[in-house]
Amino acid sequence: MGATAGLHNYNSANQSEVPSGGTGIVHGQTGRECLLILDGRALDRECLASALVDHELGMDVAALGSIEEWRVRKSSAPPLAAILFNLGSRKVTDRGIADEIRHISCEFKSVPVVVLADTEDLAQLLTALECGARGYIPTSVGIDVCVEAINLAAAGGIFVPASSVLAMRHLIDSGSRDTHPLAGMFTLRQAEVAQALRRGKANKMIAYELNLRESTVKVHIRNIMKKLKATNRTEVACKVNDLLAEGTLADE
Numbered sequence: 266m267g268a269t270a271g272l273h274n275y276n277s278a279n280q281s282e283v284p285s286g287g288t289g290i291v292h293g294q295t296g297r298e299c300l301l302i303l304d305g306r307a308l309d310r311e312c313l314a315s316a317l318v319d320h321e322l323g324m325d326v327a328a329l330g331s332i333e334e335w336r337v338r339k340s341s342a343p344p345l346a347a348i349l350f351n352l353g354s355r356k357v358t359d360r361g362i363a364d365e366i367r368h369i370s371c372e373f374k375s376v377p378v379v380v381l382a383d384t385e386d387l388a389q390l391l392t393a394l395e396c397g398a399r400g401y402i403p404t405s406v407g408i409d410v411c412v413e414a415i416n417l418a419a420a421g422g423i424f425v426p427a428s429s430v431l432a433m434r435h436l437i438d439s440g441s442r443d444t445h446p447l448a449g450m451f452t453l454r455q456a457e458v459a460q461a462l463r464r465g466k467a468n469k470m471i472a473y474e475l476n477l478r479e480s481t482v483k484v485h486i487r488n489i490m491k492k493l494k495a496t497n498r499t500e501v502a503c504k505v506n507d508l509l510a511e512g513t514l515a516d517e
Contacts, residue, residue, distance in 0.1 A: 298346035299325040300415060301335055303369075310351065320408050323416060332369055345376045347419040350398075352382040357392045358473075370397025377418040381411070388476055390425060400424035450492055450508070458485040462498055463505045 300322060304310035307330065314328035324346050329335050335342075348369060357363055357380065370378045377399035382389065385403040393401050400418040402411055403426055414424035451459060454475070461471040468486070472479040486498075495501045 297324050297343060298419075299327050299343045300419075301345055301348045302326060302328045302351060303330075303332060303335075303348060304328070304351035304353070305330050306351075306353065309353065313349075313351065316408050317412060317415070320412050322412050324419070332372075345373065347399075347415055348373060348376055348378045349415060350378055350380050352380060354383045356382070356384060356386075357389045357396070358476075363392060363396050366393060366396040366398055377421075379415060379418045379424065385426060388474065392476060394423070394425075402426070451489065455485050455489055455492075458482060459489050459501065459505045462486065462489070463502045463509075465502070 300317065302310050302314055302317075304313070310328040310330070314326045318326055325343055327335070327338075327342055329338070350366065350369065352362065355362060357366065366378060366380065378397060379400035379402060380393045380398045381402045381404065382393075383404050385405060390401040400414050400423055402414050402424065406414075406426060417424045454477075457475055458471060461474070466474075468479050468482045471477070472482045475482070477485075486501075490496070490501055493501055493504045495504055
């Protein structure tokens with residue numbers, strides 16, 4: 266079977282059929298909805314598709330290299346239940362990835378998009394959800410969790426890993442404690458940037474961790490320096506430390 270083979274011949278044999286060109290379908294059962302796996306790496310997408318079917322995903326699985334390939338073949342495929350966008354080692358914040366997630370989510374408005382990626386970084390997860398994804402699965406989870414996450418998204422839910430929820434809780438708790446003494450002088454974003462400056466972080470790192478443009482970080486720093494009447498970053502750090510110390514004493 267050649268690379269031009271369409272998505273067809275859905276049967277109940279629960280067997281894989283992958284053309285030599287690397288574009289194919291892992292069969293499910295006739296009449297069911299379909300999960301579309303998008304992954305430019307042929308071996309990865311075919312192995313993942315087979316594993317999902319073997320673990321009773323409950324839907325047919327199409328494994329293709331791009332959304333363009335799906336457009337060509339969708340007329341012979343069942344309706345989509347969900348889209349699994351496998352980033353592999355790439356990040357949501359890499360050039361063009363966030364825009365691609367937005368584009369797919371916008372084009373398939375009624376079909377949930379779930380991101381699968383190697384990283385569990387909280388900033389990546391939040392960016393994916395902001396771009397319209399309905400779930401974020403790190404590759405550190407097992408195939409059974411992956412199946413449950415896809416079915417949850419297909420049913421209208423949003424899946425995030427437990428590790429990310431715990432990290433978010435810790436971040437909220439620590440952020441509330443750390444920024445409280447600064448709340449009277451700064452906005453929430455300015456307080457977060459001020460805290461980062463206190464820890465000696467560079468603008469690029471601050472932008473990455475807070476999901477901001479570096480130019481936006483620079484604007485926040487200028488406003489912080491103006492409010493503190495500071496002339497450099499070191500002076501900002503010292504004055505923020507003083508404010509936090511005063512806040513701790515006041516709380517006591």
